[in-house]
Amino acid sequence: SEISAMDVAAASPPPMMLTQDELKRIAAYKAVEFVESGMVLGLGTGSTAKHAVDRIGELLRQGKLENIVGIPTSKKTQEQALSVGIPLSDLDAHPVIDLSIDGADEVDPYLNLVKGRGGSLLREKMIEGASKKFVVIVDESKMVKHIGGSKLALPVEIVPFCWRFTAEKLRELMEGYGCEANLRLGERGKPFVTDNGNYIVDMHLEKDMGDLRAVSDAILRIAGVVEHGMFLDMASTVIVAGEFGVKIKNK
Numbered sequence: 001s002e003i004s005a006m007d008v009a010a011a012s013p014p015p016m017m018l019t020q021d022e023l024k025r026i027a028a029y030k031a032v033e034f035v036e037s038g039m040v041l042g043l044g045t046g047s048t049a050k051h052a053v054d055r056i057g058e059l060l061r062q063g064k065l066e067n068i069v070g071i072p073t074s075k076k077t078q079e080q081a082l083s084v085g086i087p088l089s090d091l092d093a094h095p096v097i098d099l100s101i102d103g104a105d106e107v108d109p110y111l112n113l114v115k116g117r118g119g120s121l122l123r124e125k126m127i128e129g130a131s132k133k134f135v136v137i138v139d140e141s142k143m144v145k146h147i148g149g150s151k152l153a154l155p156v157e158i159v160p161f162c163w164r165f166t167a168e169k170l171r172e173l174m175e176g177y178g179c180e181a182n183l184r185l186g187e188r189g190k191p192f193v194t195d196n197g198n199y200i201v202d203m204h205l206e207k208d209m210g211d212l213r214a215v216s217d218a219i220l221r222i223a224g225v226v227e228h229g230m231f232l233d234m235a236s237t238v239i240v241a242g243e244f245g246v247k248i249k250n251k
């Protein structure tokens with residue numbers, strides 16, 4: 001569905017000449033303004049979400065927030081959240097989350113996302129899908145016309161069992177989009193392993209995917225695929241920080 005409202009909040013002072021990391025921090029801090037005491041929070045993963053986790057910890061220590069329960073989307077975020085003093089739980093104990101805050105690799109004008117460059121897409125999709133509100137925080141470099149078909153790859157989490165078979169099925173499915181499907185490598189050239197013990201195939205596409213929902217369904221029908229990094233119709237708000245200031249786009 002189309003974006004129904006766009007608020008433009010002027011950041012003061014305008015973030016001219018700021019680094020990408022400073023823009024990420026500005027977006028993250030803005031998102032944390034949505035956090036209220038007593039909330040169950042989905043805690044995202046990545047260099048942008050890290051700023052939000054730090055900020056929530058800081059507000060807890062200052063007594064400006066109370067009774068927060070964090071649900072981390074990765075082992076890395078779990079460690080960071082504990083180190084800044086956020087009490088943690090999980091989806092089994094809290095199947096409904098008040099608010100999730102996370103970064104993204106790409107955001108289109110309809111607030112569809114590609115996520116998973118950090119490899120945490122499965123837990124992110126479970127937790128953010130269980131959230132009443134999902135606020136995405138990005139710097140302006142993440143805004144694209146079409147997700148998946150532009151600069152970055154679409155990540156797909158697959159089981160390690162006969163991963164070449166699954167990667168080939170993915171490549172065949174996406175052949176019409178000029179697809180290259182590469183196993184993501186981690187340390188010492190070994191396959192990158194997700195928190196769930198799975199592998200990731202990065203699908204580099206030359207063309208945009210058109211009907212995203214149809215492509216999503218087709219990918220998920222391949223046995224061996226666990227989840228993919230397209231987050232369709234999930235974000236309620238996207239906070240974009242750029243040279244213009246901060247834009248808040250609401251679904």
Ligand code: 5RP
Pocket residue numbers: 044045046047048049102103104105114115116117118119120121124
């Ligand atoms: C991790 C993700 C991240 O949110 C995404 O990769 C953005 O990361 P960063 O904030 O470091 O640019 O989806 O799986």
